[in-house]
Amino acid sequence: AQSVTQLGSHVSVSEGALVLLRCNYSSSVPPYLFWYVQYPNQGLQLLLKYTSAATLVKGINGFEAEFKKSETSFHLTKPSAHMSDAAEYFCAVIFSGSARQLTFGSGTQLTVLP
């Protein structure tokens, strides 16, 4: 079955440290890939997306993600964490053959320590 896996339900980093949130998908055909962020009591906001153009994708708020077909991964990174980055992050995928249905990972709660 096609699925999305986010390793680590909770990640803590110090302010200024590297942020790395992991996402892997299971599919033999490269899908469309998205990262969304959810701040407390708010909806989902798109950070960035991969739709078969450049494999390194830059998004808002200094985030970027690299699509690695050989590893079926789309990890999210940010060189230097800021307190305002504390939120829940969701990797989401549109698999081939699923039209427009987003399949979400279970989410990673990012805590930024002062």
Place this chain on the structure above:
Amino acid sequence: EPEVTQTPSHQVTQMGQEVILRCVPISNHLYFYWYRQILGQKVEFLVSFYNNEISEKSEIFDDQFSVERPDGSNFTLKIRSTKLEDSAMYFCATNPAASTDTQYFGPGTRLTVL
């Protein structure tokens, strides 16, 4: 910037009652979606809607659920006879046309079934 709006923000209902959740899509968008997030779980796709008909639905979207766009602006999700397990955050999303287009999410409606 245009945004998706949802009403109400919080709905409390008794088990067995009907509820209608409302969404106002971004004006030039053609595809509409409902997702739900049970507390502590991942965001799940319910249904997609285009040209006044359902284009895709998940196994969650059974006969107790229905969607419509009654007046050409609002997009509604109706749950005919609510169950305790329907308690969740329900998100509406919309996108313009292409399958690779970003889905823009509303802030959600928190449904509590007592």
